[in-house]
């Protein structure tokens with residue numbers, strides 16, 4: 275393996291350089307395009323040179339588009355997804371690992387199944403449920419004939435409606451049905467000494483105290499990893515927010531960005547769109563830069 | 579260790595198990611156990627791997643539920659109580675220290691849960707730390723300690739609550755030989771000072787022999803023998819116990835009795851005995867004498883190998899088809915010839931039933947008496 279280390283090094287470097295060009299080329303083009311005016315672009319097309327309109331384009335994003343407000347939406351979705359995902363995963367993994375739950379392995383298998391059944395695959399059903407989250411209950415009542423009994427008693431069958439479409443809640447909740455976090459925490463808990471739980475019980479700590487005093491502080495890194503992963507995934511969601519939000523006020527920044535492209539055949543205002551893209555990327559980029567360590571850890575853990 | 583401090587000294591409790599059973603699913607682990615650990619005694623539980631030692635400890639501690647029967651600590655039925663209400667403390671094999679807490683917090687955690695004030699906690703923890711020589715490590719995390727120090731923290735965490743029952747599940751098995759020895763001596767000292775009823779699981783017979791007031795030998799969840807170390811060593815109740823205690827273990831030979839003597843399978847007579855039928859004969863390696871001069875009444879065995887351990891050496895020889903081991907004192911030479919002349923003193927022999935393996939009491943004393 276080690277022989278010819280020199281030539282391997284050269285080849286590896288070449289491949290890396292190609293990769294860097296492949297990644298940075300479009301980024302550079304984004305930055306360059308964002309620095310020109312619409313008129314300049316109409317005349318010259320996309321160019322590799324820099325213009326002087328970058329700041330002006332950023333200003334236009336703030337004055338002419340809903341992107342800033344939509345970034346707040348994105349933030350709500352991303353943080354909501356991350357926080358709720360972390361809490362739910364932590365709790366469910368706790369139950370699966372530390373208690374002799376009946377059917378625990380089946381429950382865990384079901385949770386894991388969500389990893390191979392992503393939201394994109396259950397789109398239509400998810401939309402139906404989101405448009406009335408009582409619809410499964412209604413359907414069950416109808417199917418079992420219970421509703422006939424209810425109708426006999428109260429004069430009308432039970433029927434409830436609550437649509438969470440076009441709300442922040444509706445944007446976040448369907449994203450949460452994802453087992454990766456539970457898996458991540460489970461793997462982490464399994465690496466802890468088994469007797470820790472018993473020792474805490476001997477010391478007089480109940481399940482809640484153990485959770486708060488022992489497990490929570492030990493899980494800090496896992497929390498950070500999962501937070502970064504789910505935050506990024508929430509921020510970059512496209513399809514679900516596109517479908518679930520019907521007004522510009524409720525759309526996320528990524529959707530808003532796509533909406534800057536006019537529907538008719540006119541040439542899109544690429545400098546404006548690119549400036550928006552840069553703005554929208556700043557938050558996840560900062561996040562990655564600051565919490566890179568945890569992101570890598572999370573990816574490694576979820577690979578296992 | 580420092581002078582005796584009356585502050586950590588507890589009222590030891592009596593533990594009684596009444597028809598305790600335990601099974602996981604359909605698999606019975608402990609079929610039926612009646613045993614009493616007397617107040618203040620140090621009991622060592624010995625047994626092969628998987629015989630239910632840890633299960634027994636955890637049932638006493640309250641970490642596992644009993645499937646049936648009663649556990650009575652200090653006159654109080656506790657089998658339905660939570661661990662913290664039973665007054666037991668436990669030291670685990672892998673210490674199970676809280677990795678994110680300092681030594682101080684590890685030891686103080688149970689006090690904190692019990693609602694003790696910070697000042698009280700400090701006094702208690704410092705007392706325990708002084709007792710275990712941990713004072714200078716109180717600010718460290720477990721990962722910054724050596725194995726032996728972690729072990730002491732685990733012990734400190736257990737005794738800080740002044741439990742009336744102390745449970746140890748193989749606490750020394752992760753330590754190296756020297757540290758094991760030192761910690762063993764300290765544990766004995768600690769038990770003397772604290773006086774809590776102690777149940778101690780181990781695989782190590784030296785620990786068992788030196789620490790125990792009584793040894794409980796378990797086999798497949800049932801008691802083989804429960805007695806003082808001396809009694810267990812000198813009067814093993816069964817072949818199982820005989821093989822379990824002693825190093826190298828007791829030699830067991832098949833013999834048959836014709837009413838006057840016991841004979842080995844090749845016909846050599848070993849001892850006088852009035853019993854008839856087939857038996858298992860036990861003799862400890864250190865009880866076998868080796869003749870250096872020719873002796874007509876000696877047993878003849880073929881030497882197989884010889885191990886010199888410095889303080890003594892061990893001979894392995896083939897005696898009528900069974901490999902026996904013989905401990906010879908330091909200085910004895912490896913035998914020149916291949917044939918070894920042995921004698922087994924009658925008063926050191928143990929006779930066991932051929933089928934059940936249970937000891938047959940008085941098999942030889944009766945024979946000698948009649949001769950007189």
Ligand SMILES: Nc1ncnc2c1ncn2[C@@H]1O[C@H](COP(=O)(O)OP(=O)(O)OP(=O)(O)O)[C@@H](O)[C@H]1O
Nearest residue numbers: 602603607625626627628629630631632633634781
């Ligand atoms: N949670 C459990 N579920 C099912 N079986 C178990 C469980 N815990 C222990 N057992 C079984 O119970 C038996 C006794 O286990 P236990 O841990 O008490 O053995 P042990 O005597 O402590 O052994 P060792 O000396 O190896 O520690 C074993 O056969 C084990 O497989």
Ligand SMILES: [Mg+2]
Nearest residue numbers: 631632633747
């Ligand atoms: Mg065990």
